[in-house]
Amino acid sequence: MLPSTIVAGSHLPTRVRNELDWPLPIARGARQMRAKRVQEWLTIAGFSLNIDSDFGAATEQRVKDFQSNRGLPATGQVDARTHEQLVDPLVKAIAPINAGNRTLADLILSYAVQHVAQHPVEAGGDNCGPWVRAYMGQDGPDWRWCSGFVCFALEQAARTLGVRQPIPSSASCDTMSANARNAGLYHREGTVRPSQILPGSFFLVRRTNNDWTHIGVVSDAGADTMRTVEGNTDSGGSDNGFEASERVRNYAKKDFIIW
Known part of the structure; x- marks a missing residue:
């Protein structure tokens, strides 16, 4: 699902939508890109771990660490609130800027x-x-x-x-x-x-x-x-x-x- 902070109807290129629109929840046992994206964003956020596309015990613990750091329930599962916190930097980067009189x-x-x-x-x-x-x-x-x-x-x-x-x-x-x-x-x-x-x-x-x-x-x-x-x-x-x-x-x- 897309983060709730994305305005409905916003134009998102497919390549960007793919990085934001995740099937949730994501938990221990997930594989491939579902696990990889979680591991990548955890690493980017300062919670480094091996990016091996396998959501195992280490990834679950790092999700808990991230959740605790952000004041979220430390479940070890990536729910909507955790997902929004993980991808928040990209959401902020693509936010529209008021054109005003700008060139x-x-x-x-x-x-x-x-x-x-x-x-x-x-x-x-x-x-x-x-x-x-x-x-x-x-x-x-x-x-x-x-x-x-x-x-x-x-x-x-x-x-x-x-x-x-x-x-x-x-x-x-x-x-x-x-x-x-x-x-x-x-x-x-x-x-x-x-x-x-x-x-x-x-x-x-x-x-x-x-x-x-x-x-x-x-x-x-x-x-x-x-x-x-x-x-x-x-x-x-x-x-x-x-x-x-x-x-x-x-x-x-x-x-x-x-x-």
């Missing part, structure tokens, strides 16, 4: 910041876990999710304004670059001044003339550095990190998609 770029940044506030992080392996699947539709070592993260914010912003996306979403940085070029929105390093890089623009990390390895959202473009919001990164700026966070980057080997 598409404004809303892209606002949604990206809203996601980072809930600390999207991998669980269960490289590029794995419910956050990755919500952004990408699937997970695993090959599913680097930086593009899924920024495209999710783009999708939310366009939906809020009731407009078409200026470029299609893609899981590929190279495809995002090509889409932006086709739409006349791509700007190569050195062709724009920092003052022209509006908050909510995308930056692309360029490895070669035809290969981009990472993408994120610009939150503020200064004279020498820019502040960013990005997924699948870490404190060192890896293009295959483990979390979404805010960072500071320089302009070297960076290209831009400016709305």
Whole structure:
């Protein structure tokens, strides 16, 4: 069942609905994704355990620990109230933002910041876990999710304004670059001044003339550095990190998609 905090009629992409709409209750003896999602969200919440898709004694105890921590009856079974507490970070991340007089770029940044506030992080392996699947539709070592993260914010912003996306979403940085070029929105390093890089623009990390390895959202473009919001990164700026966070980057080997 969907958390009660999801407004009836809210638009939820299938990949997100799958991460929120669980058959309840879930208890000892559950297997496969029913058990795996519980274990992933417990781990993300700080109640780490082996993510083995088998709801056994250890998972039951960790559910009890989580329930006690959240002031819920410590039954060891995932009921509706426990489920809502487990997935609450994702629910908050996808909450609609009032459009007001905001532009598409404004809303892209606002949604990206809203996601980072809930600390999207991998669980269960490289590029794995419910956050990755919500952004990408699937997970695993090959599913680097930086593009899924920024495209999710783009999708939310366009939906809020009731407009078409200026470029299609893609899981590929190279495809995002090509889409932006086709739409006349791509700007190569050195062709724009920092003052022209509006908050909510995308930056692309360029490895070669035809290969981009990472993408994120610009939150503020200064004279020498820019502040960013990005997924699948870490404190060192890896293009295959483990979390979404805010960072500071320089302009070297960076290209831009400016709305």
